[in-house]
Amino acid sequence: MTSDVPDLMVDGEVHNPMDGSNQPLVAALVEETSDIRAIKMVVSITLGLTLILAAGYLAAVVLSDGAILLRPSEVALERHATYNELINPASESLTGDGVVACIVDSGIEPDHSDLEDMNLVGWKDFINGNAQPYDDHGHGTSMAGLLVANGWLKGVAKNVDLLVAKALAEDGSGNDEIVAEAVDWCVANGAHVISLSLGGAPNILPFGIGSGRTSGDAAEEAIDAGVYVVAAAGNDGEDDDGDVAHPSSETSVISVGGVTLKGTIWSGSSRGDNNGRLLPLPILMPRGDPDKKPEIVAPAEGVPVLLDDGGWGLADGTSAATVYVTGALCLLLEAKPTLRADESTGGADNINAVKQWLMDSAVPEAGQTTHDDRYGYGLLNVSGLLQQAA
Numbered sequence: 001m002t003s004d005v006p007d008l009m010v011d012g013e014v015h016n017p018m019d020g021s022n023q024p025l026v027a028a029l030v031e032e033t034s035d036i037r038a039i040k041m042v043v044s045i046t047l048g049l050t051l052i053l054a055a056g057y058l059a060a061v062v063l064s065d066g067a068i069l070l071r072p073s074e075v076a077l078e079r080h081a082t083y084n085e086l087i088n089p090a091s092e093s094l095t096g097d098g099v100v101a102c103i104v105d106s107g108i109e110p111d112h113s114d115l116e117d118m119n120l121v122g123w124k125d126f127i128n129g130n131a132q133p134y135d136d137h138g139h140g141t142s143m144a145g146l147l148v149a150n151g152w153l154k155g156v157a158k159n160v161d162l163l164v165a166k167a168l169a170e171d172g173s174g175n176d177e178i179v180a181e182a183v184d185w186c187v188a189n190g191a192h193v194i195s196l197s198l199g200g201a202p203n204i205l206p207f208g209i210g211s212g213r214t215s216g217d218a219a220e221e222a223i224d225a226g227v228y229v230v231a232a233a234g235n236d237g238e239d240d241d242g243d244v245a246h247p248s249s250e251t252s253v254i255s256v257g258g259v260t261l262k263g264t265i266w267s268g269s270s271r272g273d274n275n276g277r278l279l280p281l282p283i284l285m286p287r288g289d290p291d292k293k294p295e296i297v298a299p300a301e302g303v304p305v306l307l308d309d310g311g312w313g314l315a316d317g318t319s320a321a322t323v324y325v326t327g328a329l330c331l332l333l334e335a336k337p338t339l340r341a342d343e344s345t346g347g348a349d350n351i352n353a354v355k356q357w358l359m360d361s362a363v364p365e366a367g368q369t370t371h372d373d374r375y376g377y378g379l380l381n382v383s384g385l386l387q388q389a390a
Helices: 020-064 074-086 139-148 176-188 216-224 318-335 348-361 382-389
Strands: 008-010 013-015 100-105 117-126 161-166 193-196 226-231 254-259 298-301 303-306 312-315
Touching: 020 318, 074 303, 074 312, 100 139, 100 176, 100 318, 139 161, 139 318, 161 176, 176 216, 193 216, 193 318, 216 226, 216 298, 216 348, 226 318, 254 318, 298 318, 318 382, 348 382
Parallel strands: 100 161, 100 193, 117 161, 193 226, 226 254, 254 298
Antiparallel strands: 008 013, 303 312
């Protein structure tokens, strides 16, 4: 009986698969077929998993009404590194350890992945009275990240003990008397540095000046007690009203303007009035060194920040510049603990000394020889500040 299995042509010779003498060839063919099936199975499983993940991502985007960022963009990471180098950073051994910093803003979203390692030691909600930290605007989270982030983005002083006072509402507005209460709370809870990025960011409304105690009053009292207060110069830009924003206009408060990635003045940064004026109100007295406004400038254009939805973005404003200076002061106080309010009797004298060091260490613009009403004494120089203190 003849076989119905066709002969195979291999290397020019005819072979019958049913012939026992060709068992190695048959085994090889079977093995090759099994390999092909295994490869097809792996490819099918991989494609299936890819489709499932893609479908899940699309569903999440639809449900969240936006894209989900698993990490900052390459542009953000590059800008983050460039800005860090621009301010001549301190040694990595300084992280703000042991220093208490207080941020007065719209709150904080503690569940952001870059904030997992932060040391949040105090929280107070002056708007809604909630006991648990939250941020219904997002600005506060962005500012806190610039100071204490320790993930994709790195804060200037990531190991500080952080206090957060929510004094701005959901729409970014605020009342000056409430801000004053928040500043008082920072002092009462042991803050060494208070950061006020108020009036220093787009979408933050100017807070109303009441007839009672102002944030300027509270800031000056904090300074008298030896607490450093840093505030945004404001974002008036070409529509400048003639002076930096309140409360950075107070004599001993450190007012911070903004620069671009190239270190040039950011177009939105407010101008200080240091010659004095009678009109328009309020009356301004002439300012002398080292208190001319703004005192210092720092990164303010397209600064990489954390978002309250768990993502990352870029933000403009002297708000961000303010936190860079806040972080620099925290590093200084770590290196020189005798400059802290609770370890010194120097009070305002310490603040005046540090302001002098800020002035002397700042990097002026090309051709700048004295204070500039927009560029201040110059660009923040963290290492230079530490050297001045030494």
